[in-house]
Amino acid sequence: MIFKIANAYTNNAMDKDDLFQDIAIQIWRSLPSFKAQSSVITWIYRIALNTALNWVRKEKGKKDTEPLEKVEHVLQEPEENLDEQLKWLYREIYSLGLIDRCLVLLLLDNYSYKEMSAILGISESNVGVKINRIKKYLVEKSKKQHYGV
Numbered sequence: 001m002i003f004k005i006a007n008a009y010t011n012n013a014m015d016k017d018d019l020f021q022d023i024a025i026q027i028w029r030s031l032p033s034f035k036a037q038s039s040v041i042t043w044i045y046r047i048a049l050n051t052a053l054n055w056v057r058k059e060k061g062k063k064d065t066e067p068l069e070k071v072e073h074v075l076q077e078p079e080e081n082l083d084e085q086l087k088w089l090y091r092e093i094y095s096l097g098l099i100d101r102c103l104v105l106l107l108l109d110n111y112s113y114k115e116m117s118a119i120l121g122i123s124e125s126n127v128g129v130k131i132n133r134i135k136k137y138l139v140e141k142s143k144k145q146h147y148g149v
Contacts, residue, residue: 008093008101009052026051046119
């Protein structure tokens with residue numbers, strides 16, 4: 001779950017590692033405050049998503065410097081042999097807005113609309129509307145890529 005969140009909110013391996021580490025640290029620091037008002041998984045998911053959202057906001061402020069994309073391939077190990085469709089899906093998830101990314105990840109992890117609502121602090125009906133729009137968007141994009149989802 002944490003790997004998926006880190007992958008959805010970053011676009012290179014170094015950032016993914018940094019975000020994963022930030023999430024793990026935040027979960028560790030938050031352990032004493034866990035009050036069992038929700039399941040452990042829901043609690044961890046909420047911490048991970050909030051940490052990712054804060055990380056993205058913080059990183060946007062740092063983007064004034066020259067990006068490493070020109071030499072990034074030298075610094076990284078080759079990507080695992082991910083299926084092209086899966087790579088495409090991660091790119092599309094990354095291109096979504098912050099809340100929409102959260103919704104997609106929660107949906108892929110089979111959370112109910114009620115659970116998504118509780119984690120994100122939005123109404124269940126808003127969750128349903130957003131998910132339907134995201135699905136429609138991804139289906140249209142997949143047709144253009146000839147994946148035909």
